[in-house]
Amino acid sequence: MYKRLISVLVAIGIGASSTAFADEGFDKYVEGLKVEAKQNGISDEILASAFDGITFTERAVKADKNQPERKLTLDEYIPRAVPDWKVKQANELYQQHKTTLEAIGNKYGVQPRFIVALWGVESNFGRLMGNYNVIEALSTLAYEGRREAFFRKQVMAALQILDEGHITAKEMKGSWAGAMGQPQFMPTSFLTFAVDGNNDGRVDIWKTKADVFASAANYLSKSGWDDTYTWGRQVSIPTLSKDLKGVQLEKAKSLQEWQALGVRKLNGDALPNVDIDAWLIQPDDQKGRAYLIYGNYQTLLKWNRSHYFALAVSHLADRIK
Secondary structure, three states: OOOHHHHHHHHHHOOOHHHHHHHHHHHHHOOOOHHHHHHHOOOHHHHHHHHHOOOOOHHHHHHHHOOOHHHHHHHHHHHOOOOOOHHHHHHHHHHHHHHHHHHHHHHHOOOOHHHHHHHHHHHEEEEEEEEEEEHHHHHHHHHHOOOOOHHHHHHHHHHHHHHHHOOOOOOEEOOOOEEOOOOOEOOHHHHHHOOOOOOOOOOOOOOOHHHHHHHHHHHHHHOOOOOOOOOOEEEOOOOHHHHOOOOOOOEEEEEEHHHOOOOEOOOOOOOOOOOEEEEEEOOOOOOOOOEEEEEHHEEEEEHHHOOOHHHHHHHHHHHHO
16 A cells, blocks of 8 residues: 555656655565565575666556557558568568578477567567666566556566576566567566577577577467468458347357358458358457457467457568568
């Protein structure tokens, strides 16, 4: 309650003294984090470097609370998320790293174009990884209190990554929420899915492309990816079909069942004659874009629970040759 009151005072801007008050409370909170981390086996040396000079970072809290004023429709969002220049870069980078990507794709059973698409959507191919001190940002958000348990767990995971020697505290940069490196993994995701793609004994998702690609592929593979199939497709649906009224859009049916209900490819052609379950989704509303999605799309949603994210990745992957 005490630290929540402090964060409220800071958020509404009650004088310079409130910031000093917050810093005092934050410093005490950090001492508690250190005690817990030491109990978890983190060395004194790592704790000293990780927490050296960190302060309450108000801009991370503001970013966490910030919500867009207007939600874009998919017709507006997809061209912005997957512009032609990004498609061009995705294809160039695929060719540049083709040997590594295909070797990793074969190892993990993931089509390389999806690895590149995730890379492009998450961090613009490694150009936009965030410049926040990860320990500082995570500690701030844990202290702020609205999702303390989640962010406190991320702090402990980040300290474990440092203790294992994958990166230094100074180099551990990420987003305001603590998402790290080119695939933007949270620390717990790093510990679960990040792998050493070039066999140098370290897992570097910040600078080493082989580690970035292998970690993304491993995430998808362990989350249920099936490289036999793609993600799905945009479709046209009959607007006045009585048979589609009352259909639960997220209930799986076979492609032939959807075909019988009048669902078609976007160009009007028949759906593929393939035995696979599919879900019909309309993320905007009943007048917006419609998609038939497969299990691989559901796997993308495990990475990020946003249809807009999953569709941006899917559309970009479709445009990579």
